[in-house]
Amino acid sequence: MNLDDRKKKILLAIIKTYLETGEPVGSRTISKIEGLSLSSATIRNEMADLVDMGYILQPHTSAGRIPSDKGYRFYVDQLMAEKEMELEERERETDEMKGLLVEKADKMERLLKQVARSLSTNTNYAAMISAPRYNINRLKFIQLSRMEANRIVAVIVVEGNMIKNQIIDIDEPIDDETLLKLNMLLNTTLNGMAIEDISLSIIAKMKQQAGDQAGIIAEVIDAVAESIKADEEDLEIYTSGANNIFKYPELADNQKASEIITAFEEKKQLTNLVYETLSHSDERGIQVYIGEESPVENMKDCSVVTATYELDEGIHGTIGIIGPKRMDYDKVLSTIKKLTTELDSMFKKNER
Amino acid sequence: MNLDDRKKKILLAIIKTYLETGEPVGSRTISKIEGLSLSSATIRNEMADLVDMGYILQPHTSAGRIPSDKGYRFYVDQLMAEKEMELEERERETDEMKGLLVEKADKMERLLKQVARSLSTNTNYAAMISAPRYNINRLKFIQLSRMEANRIVAVIVVEGNMIKNQIIDIDEPIDDETLLKLNMLLNTTLNGMAIEDISLSIIAKMKQQAGDQAGIIAEVIDAVAESIKADEEDLEIYTSGANNIFKYPELADNQKASEIITAFEEKKQLTNLVYETLSHSDERGIQVYIGEESPVENMKDCSVVTATYELDEGIHGTIGIIGPKRMDYDKVLSTIKKLTTELDSMFKKNER
DNA sequence: GTTAGCACTCGACCTATTAGAGTGCTAACA
DNA sequence: TGTTAGCACTCTAATAGGTCGAGTGCTAAC
Numbered sequence: 001m002n003l004d005d006r007k008k009k010i011l012l013a014i015i016k017t018y019l020e021t022g023e024p025v026g027s028r029t030i031s032k033i034e035g036l037s038l039s040s041a042t043i044r045n046e047m048a049d050l051v052d053m054g055y056i057l058q059p060h061t062s063a064g065r066i067p068s069d070k071g072y073r074f075y076v077d078q079l080m081a082e083k084e085m086e087l088e089e090r091e092r093e094t095d096e097m098k099g100l101l102v103e104k105a106d107k108m109e110r111l112l113k114q115v116a117r118s119l120s121t122n123t124n125y126a127a128m129i130s131a132p133r134y135n136i137n138r139l140k141f142i143q144l145s146r147m148e149a150n151r152i153v154a155v156i157v158v159e160g161n162m163i164k165n166q167i168i169d170i171d172e173p174i175d176d177e178t179l180l181k182l183n184m185l186l187n188t189t190l191n192g193m194a195i196e197d198i199s200l201s202i203i204a205k206m207k208q209q210a211g212d213q214a215g216i217i218a219e220v221i222d223a224v225a226e227s228i229k230a231d232e233e234d235l236e237i238y239t240s241g242a243n244n245i246f247k248y249p250e251l252a253d254n255q256k257a258s259e260i261i262t263a264f265e266e267k268k269q270l271t272n273l274v275y276e277t278l279s280h281s282d283e284r285g286i287q288v289y290i291g292e293e294s295p296v297e298n299m300k301d302c303s304v305v306t307a308t309y310e311l312d313e314g315i316h317g318t319i320g321i322i323g324p325k326r327m328d329y330d331k332v333l334s335t336i337k338k339l340t341t342e343l344d345s346m347f348k349k350n351e352r
Numbered sequence: 353m354n355l356d357d358r359k360k361k362i363l364l365a366i367i368k369t370y371l372e373t374g375e376p377v378g379s380r381t382i383s384k385i386e387g388l389s390l391s392s393a394t395i396r397n398e399m400a401d402l403v404d405m406g407y408i409l410q411p412h413t414s415a416g417r418i419p420s421d422k423g424y425r426f427y428v429d430q431l432m433a434e435k436e437m438e439l440e441e442r443e444r445e446t447d448e449m450k451g452l453l454v455e456k457a458d459k460m461e462r463l464l465k466q467v468a469r470s471l472s473t474n475t476n477y478a479a480m481i482s483a484p485r486y487n488i489n490r491l492k493f494i495q496l497s498r499m500e501a502n503r504i505v506a507v508i509v510v511e512g513n514m515i516k517n518q519i520i521d522i523d524e525p526i527d528d529e530t531l532l533k534l535n536m537l538l539n540t541t542l543n544g545m546a547i548e549d550i551s552l553s554i555i556a557k558m559k560q561q562a563g564d565q566a567g568i569i570a571e572v573i574d575a576v577a578e579s580i581k582a583d584e585e586d587l588e589i590y591t592s593g594a595n596n597i598f599k600y601p602e603l604a605d606n607q608k609a610s611e612i613i614t615a616f617e618e619k620k621q622l623t624n625l626v627y628e629t630l631s632h633s634d635e636r637g638i639q640v641y642i643g644e645e646s647p648v649e650n651m652k653d654c655s656v657v658t659a660t661y662e663l664d665e666g667i668h669g670t671i672g673i674i675g676p677k678r679m680d681y682d683k684v685l686s687t688i689k690k691l692t693t694e695l696d697s698m699f700k701k702n703e704r
Numbered sequence: 705g706t707t708a709g710c711a712c713t714c715g716a717c718c719t720a721t722t723a724g725a726g727t728g729c730t731a732a733c734a
Numbered sequence: 735t736g737t738t739a740g741c742a743c744t745c746t747a748a749t750a751g752g753t754c755g756a757g758t759g760c761t762a763a764c
Contacts, residue, residue, distance in 0.1 A: 024756095024757090026756065026757050026758085027757075028757075038706080038707090039706070039707050039708080040707090040757090041707055041708070041709090041759095042705085044757090044758070045705095045706090045759095047758095048758090058758090059715095060713085060714060060715070061712095061713055061757090061758070062712080062714045062715075062756075062758055062759095063715075063756080063757070063758085064756080064758095140499070141497075141499045141505070143495075143497040143505075145493075145507065147492070147509060153493070153495070153507065153509065155497065155505065155517070157499060157505065163505065163517040163519075165517070167515075239617070241617070242613060242617055243610045243613045243614040243617060246606050246609065246610040246613075252606050254598050254604050257598065257609065258595045261594060261595045261598075261613060262595040265591070265593070265594055265595060376725095376726090378726050378727085379727080380725090390738090391737070391738050392726090392738090393728095393737075393738055393739070393740090394736085394738070396726090396727070396728075397736095400727095400728080410727090411746095412744085412745060412746075413727070413728095413743095413744055413745060414725070414727055414728095414743080414745045415725080415745075415746080416725080416726065
């Protein structure tokens with residue numbers, strides 16, 4: 001049995017109706033609404049087929065039908081194909097966009113929080129955004145300064161002007177000249193290097209050149225490695241609107257709500273989502289995970305829509321919307337599309 | 353009518369039983385359990401009085417009694433008085449303490465997250481902790497470094513070794529000598545000053561001394577002010593275990609759960625709690641808010657226990673536990689007490 | 705292949721009915 | 735006068751029975 005044109009139309013009708021009402025939809029409803037005037041009996045026959053094929057489900061024998069994960073998948077694929085076409089046809093006007101406008105923010109953190117909030121309030125679903133991640137961590141500048149007699153502070157600037165600090169305690173006081181020499185050594189050797197490329201041999205060579213001060217070099221390198229590692233480990237993720245899940249009865253029971261909230265609290269689970277999205281995202285950069293498809297265990301009852309935004313070559317992050325499987329995919333896809341676009345242009349202006 | 357000794361005993365028995373079972377407690381239960389052997393009838397009479405006095409409530413006519421906010425308040429006050437005594441008598445042994453032990457953490461943020469997590473998993477309630485706030489922001493060290501030709505990075509270290517960075521774009525390249533001069537000027541003038549004490553006249557004087565470079569001075573001062581202000585505005589708060597509320601049926605219905613989760617998401621509400629605690633905390637530093645007493649609107653159905661920890665003179669933060677009104681106050685008070693103590697000693701060791 | 709018709713199913717909702725826990729009150733007791 | 739036994743009463747939670755209606759599956763006719 002294959003999915004002929006009529007079956008497709010009926011399936012889409014069922015899903016759309018269900019998305020609007022949130023209740024199982026019966027054959028009569030479809031027979032009335034649809035352009036292809038067919039009796040409820042015929043619809044019923046087709047529906048039976050669709051159940052067999054796994055596109056829709058019957059909660060119980062004498063109830064209407066609801067879409068299965070497979071059904072949603074069909075719908076979303078269809079929808080995204082349409083969107084593709086639309087976007088080629090005309091540049092979208094930005095009418096419903098006002099609410100989306102993100103205030104100009106000076107700090108990255110604040111900006112990201114605002115984006116998350118904007119997303120969640122606009123869609124009424126839960127939202128998340130990951131801080132941009134620098135795939136290549138290239139060192140730009142290193143500076144050691146003496147803070148107190150036995151204590152220096154290392155300032156490490158990497159590509160994209162992310163700044164890290166590390167305080168280093170030293171055994172013996174260090175004089176200005178040596179400090180200057182160390183700074184020269186560090187910068188001439190390391191500037192422009194990717195963190196991954198700092199090999200042991202380079203470090204050994206630097207230590208040799210540093211002579212007595214080899215210990216400090218080691219500490220600085222450690223500090224560099226440490227701060228980068230820390231950065232990789234806990235990818236910053238901002239969330240907003242987790243409480244929105246309570247608006248959807250199918251997610252609001254204790255068991256499920258607790259799982260979802262937990263995922264939002266323990267950002268580690270969301271980290272998965274980010275990596276998954278970054279690695280699998282296709283050319284469009286938008287990804288839809290339905291139910292069981294979700295990379296986050298605790299969100300198997302949700303749908304998750306993610307997208308990557310790009311700040312600059314090799315620097316990107318992920319935004320995501322988490323809601324019920326019967327979410328308004330149309331709206332969510334538009335919103336997320338617009339937002340990534342806006343983010344891109346914003347970063348261009350805001351690049352510091 | 354006043355609260356005589358027998359009434360007190362009965363009241364405490366009711367509350368303790370309710371804390372254990374979570375169900376309305378009847379007169380028979382009390383008459384059996386209690387040392388002061390009285391018949392259920394007598395207990396009933398007393399209970400009626402206690403209802404009149406507002407210490408306990410009757411969910412419906414033929415049900416047992418549950419404590420009112422006023423009842424809980426009585427219980428907690430009693431408990432805290434006892435604790436006071438206990439602590440004077442003997443230094444508490446640290447037997448149940450293992451789980452509480454917080455791993456040594458190098459970064460403040462990670463430490464705070466761990467503390468929050470430790471609190472929530474140990475108590476099975478929700479927990480929060482605010483980053484330590486420096487009441488007096490004293491400048492310790494300022495360093496300008498050239499990063500690129502037209503760009504310098506200002507590193508600002510304040511009391512407690514909190515480090516802020518600010519990138520400053522300048523119109524014309526600056527030479528090493530001038531940079532050195534500026535650094536000297538900044539440090540000799542500002543070191544050791546409290547932020548609040550940097551007056552306009554001081555700034556004017558510095559600008560005058562800086563001559564051509566007055567613009568940079570202004571930018572640095574702005575950066576200092578800015579970074580301090582940003583710090584004050586969004587007080588960092590870390591939370592953990594919000595999902596624990598689902599373990600308590602009286603908090604787990606949609607309406608209430610949503611409110612509580614929202615409070616945890618929008619940290620602004622928790623900020624209130626921190627300020628409230630900091631300003632009102634008595635000598636012991638532990639505060640208990642029961643139901644309506646809570647400074648956080650969305651937590652009127654919870655009890656909130658907070659405490660201040662002190663890192664150093666004038667530097668403190670707040671930890672808090674949020675749970676149902678029938679929380680195990682005894683355990684919570686002990687835990688929070690121990691944790692603040694441990695935090696204090698940890699900060700002493702970890703002070704860098 | 706499509707449709708009308710009809711018996712059937714099953715959850716949602718409403719209404720007793722019952723059981724049990726707990727009360728309030730009265731009358732007797734120390 | 736405070737305490738207690740006894741008893742009728744109240745109210746909830748749980749169970750069972752009954753009805754309604756939406757929706758189905760199937761058959762037979764078109």
